[in-house]
Amino acid sequence: MARSLHSRPNRWRTERRPTRTRACGEAKRTMKKRLLDWILCPSCGERPRLQVFAQEKVEISAPVASPACSFYCGRHDVSQPAAITPPPDCGACYREEILEGALSCACGLVYPILDGVPRMIRNAREEYGEFFARHGLAGVPKAPAGVGDRRSSKSFGLQWTIYREGDHTWFKDDAGLRKAEFLDNLQTTPEELAGATLLDGGCGNGELTRAVAEYGPAIVGMDFSRSVEHAYRRLHEKGAHVSHRVHYLQGNILDFPLTSRSFDMLPTSGVLHHTPSTYRAFRSISRAVKPGGRLYVQLYRRRPAWIHAVNVALRAVTTRLPMRLLYGLCYAATPVHSGLSRLMHRLRGEPAPPRATARERAVQMFDNYSPRYQYRHTVPEIIELFRSEGYVEMKDVTLDNEARHMLAVLGRRPAEAGAAEVRQSSPMTAQV
Ligand SMILES: [Zn+2]
Ligand SMILES: [Zn+2]
Structure with missing residues (x-):
């Protein structure tokens, strides 16, 4: 019953x-x-x-x-x-x-x-x-x-459990750097952010959510894995002074649990390409932006054909392995990963890559080989996707330090005619 x-x-x-x-x-x-x-x-x-x-x-x-x-x-x-x-x-x-x-x-x-x-x-x-x-x-x-995808949910949950405070698993594991870059990503200012409402779509360990909260907005951090639990713990450890403005929930972008046209700014970094469809995920989450608001999307960049072919072949196997086993294999393969990484840098005529611990390398590999879905895109393709949802003023806002692996596009949802006057006189826009 x-x-x-x-x-x-x-x-x-x-x-x-x-x-x-x-x-x-x-x-x-x-x-x-x-x-x-x-x-x-x-x-x-x-x-x-x-x-x-x-x-x-x-x-x-x-x-x-x-x-x-x-x-x-x-x-x-x-x-x-x-x-x-x-x-x-x-x-x-x-x-x-x-x-x-x-x-x-x-x-x-x-x-x-x-x-x-x-x-x-x-x-x-x-x-x-x-x-x-x-x-x-x-x-x-x-x-x-x-649209269930328990594999990815569990995978990211495990990944953020293994991850340790202070790890430099990704080259941007620096909340201070990401906080500063956020202004470029969203083409905004601390003054504008102070009164805004934000949604961090796919907040992972919540480091960016917490760092951006220091600018003063009300910010919602959503993730579909249990990583929000770690995010919450770290918020209270490191960001108690902003915690009343940070709100976490567990939610799936494809079963979107938040209201439409509600957020002034919506950054989503490294997330949509891990859903069953980047396009569907984009259409789902892009509705949450207010008229006049901004959407920032960071995604994996398409790679040369031979790297793509190798990666797809490997992932055909690895995404089916039990996750603990896969993590063990990643850990065992860290010397190979390290050697290959150094070789690639030498072939490109670049200085040696930064040193990394075995755990940092293992989590990097796990992040690539475990999630069920991993799509890769080009900037013109994503700009077209923004346009198809009615967005305007699209810009390639990829930063130099991420351009090899990632792309980033910013777009604005057009303000409605007459909305500006209503907005200014309405107490409904009052925020904390
Ligand atoms: Zn219902
Ligand atoms: Zn209330």
């Missing part, structure tokens, strides 16, 4: 634990209701409703302007927060943090908020069976089969 959460309010109340108070900066993963401004059911597209199982009080490092939310206030459960009278006390809302809860949709599906992270994935019921059992929700229906 399918039991909807809507029909079980009493059971929840009995399970709710008392609210406790936590000191600012204490490492704990929690969710603010602010995130509900943007969240939709990835299966049917309706707004799910919040049920809190455990929450706590925290201090916040800066006052919050009201209304903080633009489209929907999860605390009051109303659309158009700007119309709430008297204006809601968003500071009080920001001091409430959800440790555990559920987002239940009228379609019958339920998404856990677990360790403070909403798990807005269609297969949440399978992935977090323990949560459903613990809350007496074992009868909640499973989602109809979607």
